[in-house]
Amino acid sequence: MTSQVQPTPPGLLRRIRDTLVLPPTLSAFEQAYLARMNRIALWFFWGHLPLLTALAWINDTGPLFAAALTLAVLAGPTVAYRSLRSPRAISMVFGFTAMCMGGVLVHVGQGPVQIEMHFYFFSVLAMLALFANPMVILTAAATVSVHHLLLWFAAPKSVFNYDAPLWVVLVHAAFVVLETIAACFIARNFFDNVIGLEKKVEARTAEIAQRNRDMRLVLDNVRQGFLTVDGQCRLSSEHSRIVDTWFGGYEPGETFAQLLGRADAKLGAWFALSWESVTDGFLPLELALDQLPKRARLGERHFAFDYQPIGDASGQLEKLLIVVSDVTSEVAKAESDAQQREILAVFERILNDRAGFLEFYEEAKRLAKASLANPAADWSATKRHIHTLKGNSALFGLEAVARQCHAIEERLAENDMPGVQTELAQLERRWNALSTTIDHLLGQQGQELVTMTGEEYDGILRAVVDGAEHADIARKLVDLKLEPTEQRLGRFAEQARALAQRLEKGDIEVAVDGNGLRLERERFADFWSSFSHVLRNAIDHGIEPPAQREQSGKPPRGRLELRTFEHGGEFVIEVRDDGRGIDWEAVRKKAEEQGLSAQTQEQLREALFCAGVSTAAQVSEISGRGVGLAAVKDSCAHLGGAIDVRSESGRGTVMQFRFPLTAVATKPLVTSSKN
Amino acid sequence: MTKILVVDDSATMRQQVRQVLTGGGFEVVEAVDGQDGLAKVTADKDVKVMILDVNMPRMNGIELAEALHANGRMAAGLNVVMLTTEGHAELIARAKAAGAKGWIVKPFKPDLLLAAVKKMAA
Known part of the structure; x- marks a missing residue:
């Protein structure tokens, strides 16, 4: 068996009590309403004084006595109105007053209309419902019952104009009871649905306000x-x-x-x-x-x-x-991480390839100094310097410097000069901090060191011991200061792979073949520095992303070949990629835009290496401003070299930098260890 | 098949847009600059949507939009969408004044570009 606990419904008496007695607290609205009703009631009852006096005078029932009686009745509510604090208590005094006033009216209305004067009780009893309080009506009903019964006994003339028996008094009482029940019901409903509604709204408003406060607390904190x-x-x-x-x-x-x-x-x-x-x-x-x-x-x-x-x-x-x-702190953290990575990159470079790094660093110092000392003196020079610094820094892993240079270029492109100054100042701060660290890492102002392998050392030692020709020994020693192109190309290969990853070109394949050639480091420094633009172009604009390559039926991994070789009396540096090829149409458009003639293939090739001609769809941190290839052309020409470009749409591009051996190879600038 | 004209001086960009749109079942026609675009859209009344680069030689995207607005082609049901890099509010405002319906920031997300063209072509 299952049993369920049902809440016991409240008993009838309890329900009647709950109906008649209002909840103890008063809302602001009820307070204001009762204050107004009580004031109106006071005026209403004081208005009885002239009326009752006049009635007594007309009816010849003693106006002075009537006035005195009315004043006596008025004393109660007047004192209560002044002294009581609870508006409900004042209302109850009016319930009592109303019935007393009815008594005075019936008394002074003695004569043929005395019975009709009783209507007053019933109308006023109904009006008392306006106080929205059943207790006011009960007070009035109790007052009138006691009053009527007592007077019927003590002074029947004051109540009836005929000799009324007890049952008549009881009939009057029955009507009062009926009306009281109805009036109590109306008063309570009036309270619940009009006066109390305000209270409900108030409670709901308070609840919402609380919720809003909670919400605000969350929003604000x-x-x-x-x-x-x-x-x-x-x-x-x-x-x-x-x-x-x-x-x-x-x-x-x-x-x-x-x-x-x-x-x-x-x-x-x-x-x-x-x-x-x-x-x-x-x-x-x-x-x-x-x-x-x-x-x-x-x-x-x-x-x-x-x-x-x-x-x-x-x-x-x-x-x-x-x-x-x-996200200021996140950005600052990312920035500081990038700076840490930069220092690590520098450290790694110095360990692995001190000479290469020194070269980069010397040039970077020169570029930074040139662009930061007085940038406004020649904006086009500053632009060029910043661009080269950006490219070189990116290749040597100095991400933050490269990014900062890019930010300067963006501002320059928008002609936002105050912005340029802000970004330049930031570059200066970063560069100064970084170069202090680098100088520290390099120690002795980064002097050039000659490194040799054990094998090379043995070779020279053997030559000396064997009594070789001085010229041969000298040549071996000179060789030590010459840079094997393979080492240089290897460095570029590594940078190219990293760049390809960054540009989402996948893990590209880079083949290096120096053919045992060496070059004088200092003489080719400018060329190698600008050579990085060629690599960046090949990766950024040439090699397609893996997905795109697969769609064109190519192997997903892009391929880049870096070679040096001798051919027909020339020293050749070659870069070969299997990318999408040069968009000659776009080069022609850009060239014409710059006012260059671009009719023949020769002119197009020429235009490709002109400042301001960039076919990049989008300017990126790496390339796309049409500055890079112009720098390569200049440094190549400076060494007496020429450039050869072959490109096939969809198949790739080959760029050759050819230097006459006679021009570069005033012995022993180029030597071949194969010979 | 609905015909879309892509006007951009960059072959790379044209190729990228073409790849996305042909994948979405559209027929793509290319033009390499503003004048080429004007000629092609005038010759081919079937072009429903035109994707237009802003910076181009000979006639830029804004000028082309203005020309198509003036000659009544836009009113005849051609929808123009500009391709632009972020931040050039004044250029886009000019293109919109010339009747361009919308603009897409480069680099674009392929699925969103396709959704935009589908909506314009509907």
């Missing part, structure tokens, strides 16, 4: 800014306080774009424009939301924006939740 905008991009007033701190105070009715615009006009304009796409409905919502600004820098702070659309039932955008985060 998280480190993110939450805000919503409506379909017109207007900010809702409920948003995290931190948003005001970040972007300045919010003005009611303004849009988020306006708020941002006050902090940064460009950002505001960009937001307003992207918002248009969100609302005009031409683009898919997902794309339009994806194009809203995601990052912004205001002064020293960095912010990230995240957007969450809130749709209505039909899927239309109703509101947009914007979450703003201060």
